[in-house]
Amino acid sequence: MKTIKVGVIGGGGIAGAHAKAYLKLPFVKVVAVADLMEGRAAQFIEKYSLSEAQPFTDYRELLKLDLDAVSICTPNVSHHQISIDALRAGKQVLLEKPMSVTLSEAIDMVHVSKQMNRMLSIGFQPRYDPNMKMLREIVQSGQLGNVYYAETGGGRRRGMPGGTFISKKLAGAGAMIDVGCYSLDLALNTLGHPRPLTVSAFTTNHFGTNARYHPEASKFEVEDFGVAMIRFENDMVLQFKISWAMHMDSLGPTIFLGTEGGIKVTPYGSGPWAGIWNDKVGSMKMFQDDEIGQISRDLALVDHDLNLFHEKIRDFAEAVRDDRPAPIPGEEIVIQQAIIDGILRSSQQRKEVSVELPLNITEV
Numbered sequence: 001m002k003t004i005k006v007g008v009i010g011g012g013g014i015a016g017a018h019a020k021a022y023l024k025l026p027f028v029k030v031v032a033v034a035d036l037m038e039g040r041a042a043q044f045i046e047k048y049s050l051s052e053a054q055p056f057t058d059y060r061e062l063l064k065l066d067l068d069a070v071s072i073c074t075p076n077v078s079h080h081q082i083s084i085d086a087l088r089a090g091k092q093v094l095l096e097k098p099m100s101v102t103l104s105e106a107i108d109m110v111h112v113s114k115q116m117n118r119m120l121s122i123g124f125q126p127r128y129d130p131n132m133k134m135l136r137e138i139v140q141s142g143q144l145g146n147v148y149y150a151e152t153g154g155g156r157r158r159g160m161p162g163g164t165f166i167s168k169k170l171a172g173a174g175a176m177i178d179v180g181c182y183s184l185d186l187a188l189n190t191l192g193h194p195r196p197l198t199v200s201a202f203t204t205n206h207f208g209t210n211a212r213y214h215p216e217a218s219k220f221e222v223e224d225f226g227v228a229m230i231r232f233e234n235d236m237v238l239q240f241k242i243s244w245a246m247h248m249d250s251l252g253p254t255i256f257l258g259t260e261g262g263i264k265v266t267p268y269g270s271g272p273w274a275g276i277w278n279d280k281v282g283s284m285k286m287f288q289d290d291e292i293g294q295i296s297r298d299l300a301l302v303d304h305d306l307n308l309f310h311e312k313i314r315d316f317a318e319a320v321r322d323d324r325p326a327p328i329p330g331e332e333i334v335i336q337q338a339i340i341d342g343i344l345r346s347s348q349q350r351k352e353v354s355v356e357l358p359l360n361i362t363e364v
């Protein structure tokens, strides 16, 4: 069996999940780890018993090795530069979410991946939930008729991070790109990546900037709540809402309304940190009319105990080994970066704005 050599860039929390998943794959060897904090890569190698891995503090040194692929697990602000450097060094890239901080970075990353003929796959593990796949198949099969409205998002009642996540310069945005990116991926992937035209949005940070609710209130520069109406070219609108904090338990389910039917989807789990689409589907209900009248039925969910994160790593590693295209290509995710960019501009300008997305994103 062909073995592939992988490097992990960033040795923090989520890199550990990458390491554990790679260790389960007999055809993968993790041969290098880079973390800019002195000693952290070596600690990481020891912690995960990566006996064949070399430690680095500068990821550019790691990129000089003969590697097939890298996992990029560093903070959002560094995603652009490290991805570009890795692609230019000829590596296949699995990048943690969100893809980037700005839209222009995301476009640049797609262009370099095309120029270098290397994959740039973005880490949205909920796509591996069989029920998420079933939802997409139902919507794409036309069973709902023409979908003209979708509503997605989610909210934590109280779940605001701190540190780099609340710095505008380092994170780019707040709840929207930290957890909202999952909802947007769910909706856009289900709808087949339609082209957005305009956005009208409102964002605020009443909780983050209030010392009663956040210990770093004076440093809180991003949004803790956002809502947007996004208009698409096929006469469809998406309402998107997200919160890190609110006086409410939930922002409601994700729904798809079509001319022939509707579907209501709720996320898995409960409690103040639930309601965010970074895990499995909890329930799905379909609404239609038959010859007698209106009917609604719970859809039978696929009962599974898949570790979605491991599935994401396995699919990427197999794509590298088998020379397949990127499982979750950057050119799909650039659409949500364009929406987020529109949300930030619309909210700042207090009016509807056009989404700025090049006509052919893959053109180099």
Ligand SMILES: NC(=O)c1ccc[n+]([C@@H]2O[C@H](COP(=O)([O-])OP(=O)(O)OC[C@H]3O[C@@H](n4cnc5c(N)ncnc54)[C@H](O)[C@@H]3O)[C@@H](O)[C@H]2O)c1
Pocket (backbone or CB within 6 Å): 009, 010, 011, 012, 013, 014, 015, 034, 035, 036, 037, 040, 057, 059, 073, 074, 075, 076, 078, 096, 097, 098, 123, 124, 125, 178, 278
């Ligand atoms: N898919 C998921 O479920 C999921 C979950 C959590 C986090 N994430 C994403 O993963 C990324 C990392 O999050 P985390 O929670 O692991 O953060 P973290 O702070 O725990 O780890 C980041 C690590 O990267 C290192 N680092 C920073 N800049 C670097 C550079 N230039 N070169 C090498 N190392 C560098 C830091 O020293 C740190 O050790 C974020 O983009 C986050 O959004 C994804």
